[in-house]
Amino acid sequence: MTRRRPTRALRRRTARVRSVLLRRYFLPRRQGRAAVLRYAAVLDGQTVNLHARMPHWVRPDEGARIELRRRGRRHTAAAKVYSDHDGEVAMDAAVLLGQEVNGLPLTPGRWKIRLRLSRGLRRRSLPLLLVDPPVPYGGPTRPMEASAATGDRYRLGRGVTGNALLTFSRPQPSTEVVRVHLTHSQVDVTFRVVGAEPEAPSVAFVASGRRVEAVAEASGDGLWQVVAPLDLMAPSRDRAEQWDLILTSDNLRDMRLGRRLHDVRNPGRVFAYRQTAVTPVGLHPILVLPRYTPAGNFRIQCSPMTEAV
The missing domain is CATH 2.60.40.10 (Immunoglobulins)
Structure with missing residues (x-):
């Protein structure tokens, strides 16, 4: 009972x-x-x-x-x-x-x-x-x-x-995004894991029906870095696609990357990034917008660039 x-x-x-x-x-x-x-x-x-x-x-x-x-x-x-x-x-x-x-x-x-x-x-x-x-x-x-x-x-x-x-x-294991760097060919995300030490970590970039795997590399001071090429994240349809980042490892449950250890009520507005137009090699231009959901989860929005934009 x-x-x-x-x-x-x-x-x-x-x-x-x-x-x-x-x-x-x-x-x-x-x-x-x-x-x-x-x-x-x-x-x-x-x-x-x-x-x-x-x-x-x-x-x-x-x-x-x-x-x-x-x-x-x-x-x-x-x-x-x-x-x-x-x-x-x-x-x-x-x-x-x-x-x-x-x-x-x-x-x-x-x-x-x-x-x-x-x-x-x-x-x-x-x-x-x-x-x-x-x-x-x-x-x-x-x-x-x-x-x-x-x-x-x-x-x-x-x-x-x-x-x-x-x-x-003590905290339950979680991930905290520290830095995001966007170039014309890739997105580079630095994060840390709170409350645990991951073994053989990797990050899955997941959108509707699509998945891109990338190995996480240690970058010192308890930080991890993961890089994903934008040509693999370009939208496959004429609409925006939302990419969630999920940490997987040998010793921890799967965890979504996010930013939760803060005191702001609207992380999406306070920790906002600029939308950037990029042109992956061999593809049409796309708009890339890193952002946070109301729950603090990190997400990358990739949209096709129209003539109006």
Whole structure:
């Protein structure tokens, strides 16, 4: 018997109930014994930014560090306690995560977040209450869902009593297009593979009923390069053909090349390429347009050039 995943509506109702319980029951009983987060977010996919209101007994000259704990493991990072413009004592911290970027070397799982205070020989520990979890914002950009450097995912959440938690998960293997170079005879695509190391990789350029295979060559710094001749991609009919690029290897599932580790809502518009007219040897001129789909998949559109164009 398979277990059904909770629906989005059920998750929203559960979140509302937890928020009401936190505000009416847990928060009043923890006044003076916890720091309340006014802002908490993972802005760039790998840096946790925190701003909290401190209990009345905390002094602005106390030493402070953010502590992340999980199953006996403990990591700390610097924090700052100070008096804000309203005369209240506040705390700010920016915690870089990920050993690959010289941040805290977390392991996958859920990490508890606490604030360690020190003044002289006195040491105290405070939980950080996350009353309102982060919400998406509007505009042309959105919060980074994963680290652009590693693909690792860090998500802020809270326990039943409101204590802030950080969940870390490794990425599923994926491909990221780094550079596209178009000449009159070929298209050259440089990409990287996130979360895995492919063995004997190749790239299939696939259109409706057609397929062009090209070997991927290592080009240093974890990058791969693939080249496909445009004379094999020229449209066979009097209409545009869309070519998808699919990475195949001996040890990984097939993956479409794309660009997904970013914070823009419309990658096709922001990461746009110019349409270029080329003339493959022995063929009529064609129009070539590299582009990204709304889902972030990379695609090359080849169209016949008409007299009107």
